[in-house]
Amino acid sequence: MSEPAPWKLLRTRAERDFRIFTARTLDVADPRNGAEYVRTVLACPDWVNIVALTEDQRVVLVRQFRFGTWSNTLEIPGGMVDPHETDVQAAAVRELEEETGFVPTSVEPLGISHPNPAIQTNRLHSFLARGCRRVHDGKQDGSEDIEVVLAARAEVPRLVQSGQITHSLVLAALLYDALGPGALR
Amino acid sequence: MSEPAPWKLLRTRAERDFRIFTARTLDVADPRNGAEYVRTVLACPDWVNIVALTEDQRVVLVRQFRFGTWSNTLEIPGGMVDPHETDVQAAAVRELEEETGFVPTSVEPLGISHPNPAIQTNRLHSFLARGCRRVHDGKQDGSEDIEVVLAARAEVPRLVQSGQITHSLVLAALLYDALGPGALR
Numbered sequence: 001m002s003e004p005a006p007w008k009l010l011r012t013r014a015e016r017d018f019r020i021f022t023a024r025t026l027d028v029a030d031p032r033n034g035a036e037y038v039r040t041v042l043a044c045p046d047w048v049n050i051v052a053l054t055e056d057q058r059v060v061l062v063r064q065f066r067f068g069t070w071s072n073t074l075e076i077p078g079g080m081v082d083p084h085e086t087d088v089q090a091a092a093v094r095e096l097e098e099e100t101g102f103v104p105t106s107v108e109p110l111g112i113s114h115p116n117p118a119i120q121t122n123r124l125h126s127f128l129a130r131g132c133r134r135v136h137d138g139k140q141d142g143s144e145d146i147e148v149v150l151a152a153r154a155e156v157p158r159l160v161q162s163g164q165i166t167h168s169l170v171l172a173a174l175l176y177d178a179l180g181p182g183a184l185r
Numbered sequence: 186m187s188e189p190a191p192w193k194l195l196r197t198r199a200e201r202d203f204r205i206f207t208a209r210t211l212d213v214a215d216p217r218n219g220a221e222y223v224r225t226v227l228a229c230p231d232w233v234n235i236v237a238l239t240e241d242q243r244v245v246l247v248r249q250f251r252f253g254t255w256s257n258t259l260e261i262p263g264g265m266v267d268p269h270e271t272d273v274q275a276a277a278v279r280e281l282e283e284e285t286g287f288v289p290t291s292v293e294p295l296g297i298s299h300p301n302p303a304i305q306t307n308r309l310h311s312f313l314a315r316g317c318r319r320v321h322d323g324k325q326d327g328s329e330d331i332e333v334v335l336a337a338r339a340e341v342p343r344l345v346q347s348g349q350i351t352h353s354l355v356l357a358a359l360l361y362d363a364l365g366p367g368a369l370r
Contacts, residue, residue, distance in 0.1 A: 003257055004250045004330045018225040020304065023203060026252060030328060037328050039252045040203040065189045066302035067211060067224045072188055073302045113353040115301065117251035117258045119205065124353055143215060143222050145189045157364050168298040168309055171357035178363060179342050
């Protein structure tokens with residue numbers, strides 16, 4: 001059973017920089033027959049998210065208005081790795097603190113996934129944080145309006161099943177957590 | 186604890202139609218103070234994916250080359266709901282048959298998530314199919330090169346933990362499955 005052969009990249013061109021991603025058009029050639037196709041991908045920085053547990057085993061969630069779905073969502077904290085950041089775990093801890101004011105005593109990796117390998121270049125790094133304590137009210141920029149919600153860890157499956165947590169990338173992190181933190185190392 | 190107020194949509198403009206999504210720029214106003222911001226969203230059709238079980242409890246997986254990550258991935262079947270399709274379950278069964286040639290005897294919904302509520306408008310509808318039997322070799326278009334891989338259902342957590350299945354949207358479907366099919370209805 002042989003793996004599909006990698007395609008040949010003929011040329012790429014940037015279409016437009018949308019700040020959070022750059023649309024890029026690829027001319028590609030099928031390795032089987034040389035047939036050429038045009039494909040669009042979104043070049044994005046890596047993303048992070050974090051399952052953050054308080055000392056009393058509550059999960060730190062954030063509720064905020066999202067422009068894609070034009071609705072409020074309930075999520076775990078997360079965001080983009082900044083261009084200057086080389087430590088993705090530090091980026092996840094930074095997002096947690098900026099969005100919620102919570103700071104952990106320990107952090108471990110849960111897993112690395114690809115938000116959409118068909119069209120996005122980037123990875124999602126998911127983490128588990130323990131012993132989180134709130135040290136301030138969060139450092140949100142002017143356009144952010146984030147409400148912190150604490151839920152018992154045992155309640156999270158119900159929040160998923162009842163459709164209160166619907167962000168696919170949050171679900172990916174929760175699967176890693178469900179399969180056992182630390183199992184990936 | 187009040188929910189964040191919905192933002193005011195001032196105007197939108199289509200930036201570019203990339204076939205699989207349309208980049209759209211929104212001018213929005215913060216409901217708290219009227220401050221205006223520009224945000225980009227990707228208008229996409231809804232997506233589907235499907236955990237397909239054979240009669241002997243194996244999961245039907247597909248391996249294919251993906252242009253976003255420029256690598257082969259191992260995924261459950263899935264794709265876009267076509268513009269004329271009103272039945273998302275039928276769309277999932279169609280994708281399963283097109284990509285693999287497998288046809289199920291029964292299908293049930295697993296859950297509806299949002300691939301990226303921050304920037305995408307669309308939903309992901311995940312399904313569980315049972316009693317799948319291969320009736321042909323799949324109906325791939327010229328540019329597709331999909332290899333069918335059958336894995337024991339009990340092996341799937343290991344495929345996730347070992348980094349062989351990394352597609353975040355597949356992980357979302359697997360979480361729904363892990364929480365118990367049918368629990369959402």
